[in-house]
Amino acid sequence: MIKKLNNKLSIPFIIILLFFSYGCETSQSSKSNISLKYLGAAGWEILSDTSTVLIDPYLSRIKLVGNSTTKNISNSAAARDWGKDQRPKFYRDDEYEPDTLVINEHISSADYIFVHHTHFDHAADVPYIAKKTGAKVIGTESLSNLLRAHGVPNNQIITVKGGEDYVFDNFSVKVLPSLHSALRKKLYFNSESIQKGIKVPLKIKQYVEGNSLMYYFRFKNHKVLTMGSMNFIGDAIEGLEPNILLAGSANSRKEIYNYTERLLSLTNYPDIIIPTHWDDFRVTYDASQEAAIKSKASPFIEDVKNILPNAEIILPKHLEPMVFESK
Numbered sequence: 001m002i003k004k005l006n007n008k009l010s011i012p013f014i015i016i017l018l019f020f021s022y023g024c025e026t027s028q029s030s031k032s033n034i035s036l037k038y039l040g041a042a043g044w045e046i047l048s049d050t051s052t053v054l055i056d057p058y059l060s061r062i063k064l065v066g067n068s069t070t071k072n073i074s075n076s077a078a079a080r081d082w083g084k085d086q087r088p089k090f091y092r093d094d095e096y097e098p099d100t101l102v103i104n105e106h107i108s109s110a111d112y113i114f115v116h117h118t119h120f121d122h123a124a125d126v127p128y129i130a131k132k133t134g135a136k137v138i139g140t141e142s143l144s145n146l147l148r149a150h151g152v153p154n155n156q157i158i159t160v161k162g163g164e165d166y167v168f169d170n171f172s173v174k175v176l177p178s179l180h181s182a183l184r185k186k187l188y189f190n191s192e193s194i195q196k197g198i199k200v201p202l203k204i205k206q207y208v209e210g211n212s213l214m215y216y217f218r219f220k221n222h223k224v225l226t227m228g229s230m231n232f233i234g235d236a237i238e239g240l241e242p243n244i245l246l247a248g249s250a251n252s253r254k255e256i257y258n259y260t261e262r263l264l265s266l267t268n269y270p271d272i273i274i275p276t277h278w279d280d281f282r283v284t285y286d287a288s289q290e291a292a293i294k295s296k297a298s299p300f301i302e303d304v305k306n307i308l309p310n311a312e313i314i315l316p317k318h319l320e321p322m323v324f325e326s327k
């Protein structure tokens, strides 16, 4: 196809193409821009200046049957139609295994990895990615114990508890204490952490929450507030002024009083709102997300539109970079 095209292109046209591709490259690497790529679940890659930051990178998207946080497997979960997905099923009692082929396909380098909490869909791929990239990893003590158990060197592990405000190479991060989603109509509660000296591999059910955090990134021209759950502590986020909000948008948000309005007003009505953690992360990247968009992302977007008719709301597509230029 490319060969065919090349034969048809005139030399002046090729020169114009080269000019444009050079121009794009220059603007993408400009220091004032950042690029965000949705990795699914609560996972993101943020490229800024010269740093690659990963947030809750969970790419394995294992075919988990039922819930990872309760013993009960509902009939609907067990009877789920997995379509053409021939991968093995996982249950909460099974040992977790990262899908290194998928990870290697999409993650080549990282300088920092930030993790909101240690449930499997946030933390289970992090030891492999940390060892592969040599990135510094920032998260709770529960995360640090997970990393050490997997042999990640101590000089890569930065343990935080919420309240820290740390400077990195060319950005800073305020670590915010937070709360986990009020899953299962608020019946979810877990105060467990991954313990020091735990033996690996861990079973899926051993990826316990280990406390929840949010992060407020200050890049050169962008401030990004990230969420790993559909919940927050009002006092912790009040007065922040992100211009980009990665807003938890799955249905457990409905358990929270005035979730969307409080989230937006406490953070001074961000210019750009991007729903996160809305996708069906038990299916591969090429599977349809129509049902998840319809039941989770779209209703949240409608909520935001009702409160902020002029906000830029972006429904992210898996693995497609979005470049934000500075104002």
Ligand SMILES: [Zn+2]
Pocket: 117, 119, 180, 209
């Ligand atoms: Zn969780």
